[in-house]
Amino acid sequence: MREIYFDNAATTRPFEEVVQRMVECLTVEYGNPSSLHRKGIQAENILKESRKTVAGALGVRPAEIIFTSGGTEANNTAIRGIVRSYSNRGKHIISSKAEHPSVYMTLEDLKKDGYEVTYIDVDGYGVINPDKLADAIRKDTILVTLMAVNNETGCVQPLEQIGEIVRRKNHLTFFHADCIQAFMKIPIDVQKAGIHLVALSAHKFHGPMGVGALYCKKGINLRAWQTGGGQELGLRSGTENLPGIAGMGKAVEVFGSHFREYTERMTVLKERMRYDIGERIENIRFNTPEGERGAPHILSVSFRGVRGEVLLHALEKHGIYISTRSACSSKQRQAGGVTEAIGLSSEEAEGTIRISLCPFNTEEEVDILVDALATEVGALRKLTGR
Ligand SMILES: Cc1ncc(COP(=O)(O)O)c(C=O)c1O
CATH class of the missing domain: 3.40.640.10 (Type I PLP-dependent aspartate aminotransferase-like (Major domain))
Structure with a gap:
């Protein structure tokens, strides 16, 4: 795969x-x-x-x-x-x-x-x-x-x-x-x-x-x-x-x-991803600010009614690797830390994933990710009735 x-x-x-x-x-x-x-x-x-x-x-x-x-x-x-x-x-x-x-x-x-x-x-x-x-x-x-x-x-x-x-x-x-x-x-x-x-x-x-x-x-x-x-x-x-x-x-x-070329490429892909996720999936919250107030490579999204860890493994089945929150805190299962500091509800914190790019990701990869996200978030919400 x-x-x-x-x-x-x-x-x-x-x-x-x-x-x-x-x-x-x-x-x-x-x-x-x-x-x-x-x-x-x-x-x-x-x-x-x-x-x-x-x-x-x-x-x-x-x-x-x-x-x-x-x-x-x-x-x-x-x-x-x-x-x-x-x-x-x-x-x-x-x-x-x-x-x-x-x-x-x-x-x-x-x-x-x-x-x-x-x-x-x-x-x-x-x-x-x-x-x-x-x-x-x-x-x-x-x-x-x-x-x-x-x-x-x-x-x-x-x-x-x-x-x-x-x-x-x-x-x-x-x-x-x-x-x-x-x-x-x-x-x-x-x-x-x-x-x-x-x-x-x-x-x-x-x-x-x-x-x-x-x-x-x-x-x-x-x-x-x-x-x-x-x-x-x-x-x-x-x-x-x-x-x-x-x-x-x-x-x-x-x-x-390649600093300018690489950072611009990541920014374009990230904004495309943000737009497409926003268009295709409801009941979400973006935790990354728009424009230059956000770094080119990170997009954090909270999907209400979905557990981030379950979503991570669902995406893995499509060959896609993402994180729940950060790699360092994702293994410490307690809530709190950054998600609490930015005011997420426990449902939002639970449903938060971090997608992070490099200059070698492609538009096609972004499209595949957004498709997989729409499918898996829909399926998981159906399953939990939320
Ligand atoms: C903001 C920040 N500080 C510190 C670290 C720790 O760096 P290292 O993995 O090289 O010890 C990381 C790694 O995830 C980080 O993202």
Whole structure:
């Protein structure tokens, strides 16, 4: 059966060029960047090159990029690093009610060490209210941590406005942005938005799993939470995942050189999908904002009277892969989190699915998905009498 993959916010298929580059690193250029001989220097050059590529795409300096084992580690390194270094300034942190577990669970853990966390409300799509953020910033606020694109709804946070508020209310407060769903999907201007720390993950843009990066603005002194050989400016000890890092660099290079074309293609497909679903299926709610307030690759829809998980498996029979909510929260069966924060009823939360695109999906695939959705939602509603 033909497979149609619409779960690209969970992970993406690596580019051919990425796989090739990684194979070269595993078979030929397999040295340790810390070794002093030729093979080590060759490996160190690969590391340098990837760092330069990632930094270039973000518009920052290579020395400000630290490679990590993925987005979760980048978020942890940023948040835990700031609180360990700057707790003398205060113990108050601000975030939102719609963050990814790699941020939310980290903050919940810090609460056990006496940190106070304010989670600000979000609107029906997951966007924060800037006035509420301004009100929440205090003298002892050391960190504001917010995601640039929500992984469940695809809403885009107004990063530049947030950065301006943080600067104005407390110039000593750090601003960390989880850009894992945003990087390579929307333009990010780190300088203009005044962001101090940015988390990235390669497998969200056709790079490999298990590798990510953290941008940490020059002059910020993060205290490492992993000790050892002092790699990655002492912030991430351990032999570098060189094939992964080379793959990440290649993915940035390939995606970055097609950025406009790829993002426009996804936007067109997403809007076509939204229109067709809206035309064909009744009693639904879109949780993704229209236009540029939504990222190009995510469409979240709630089908009342249908269980998202049952729908997911029904679509699987057509060879179509989607998610219920996000890959990370879909296995935690409890309600709440983002769906509660955006005000969904329990029936809507239960019936929510996330369709996420990549630049290689086609109009034909969208048509097949919409047909299958119309058929399966109709059949499931008939069965439950709703
Ligand atoms: C917004 C967001 N933050 C963090 C992560 C975690 O990234 P990783 O899977 O690389 O640990 C994800 C992954 O789904 C995400 O979507």
